[in-house]
Structure formats: structure tokens, C-alpha cells
Amino acid sequence: MLKFIKGNLENIDGVEIYPIISLLIFFIFFSGLFWWVFTAKKNHIEEVSNIPLNDDTFPTNDQDHE
Template sequence: MLKFVKGYMESIEGVATYPMISLLIFFVFFVILFWWVFTASKGHIKEMSEMPLEED
């Protein structure tokens, strides 16, 4: 089964670019998340952290 998959994947043109694109998307997502965490206002973070404790 593995030989079939390997042979099939080798027949796809440009298949080596897909893992690089996935890594790039993963890296960009976490860089943006990291940036948002450090630039978010303290008031917003405090408000969001207290939401589960509030009663309507």
C-alpha cells in the first residue's frame, strides 16, 4: 500500500510545494496570533477572561 501511495505522489507534478505551503500558512497564522496577543488591550483581555464568571 505504501509503495502505491509513494508512486502515486511522485506522479503528481509539483507535489513538493504542498508541504511548504502548509508550513508557511502554519507559520503565518502563529506569527499573527503572537502579534495579536501582545498588542491586544489589557482591558479587552480582562473583559474576555471575566465572561465565564458573569451571571446574566
């Protein structure tokens, strides 16, 4: 199976650029994410991390608690 794929890819002109582009996209995305995490304000991170704990965000159904 790998020979079949490799054989077909060797016949395509310019195919070697796609792994480089993929690596650049991966590197830029995670570098940006890394930068955002370290520059994010602590208040914002605390507020967002408490969203699942807030009871006000989801309506409760009293019948489920009986």
C-alpha cells in the first residue's frame, strides 16, 4: 500500500512543497497559541475557567431533581 502511494506521489511535480507548508501551518498555529496562553490576562483565564461551574448559564429542570 505504501509503495502504491509513494509511487503516485513521485510522479507529481512540486509535491515536496506540501509537507513544508503543512509544517509551517502547524508551527505558526501552535506558536500563536503558545504566545496567546502566556500573554492572556489572568482575570480572563479565571473567568473562562469558571464557566462550567456557574449554575446560571444553563436552565435547570426541576423535574430532573425530584
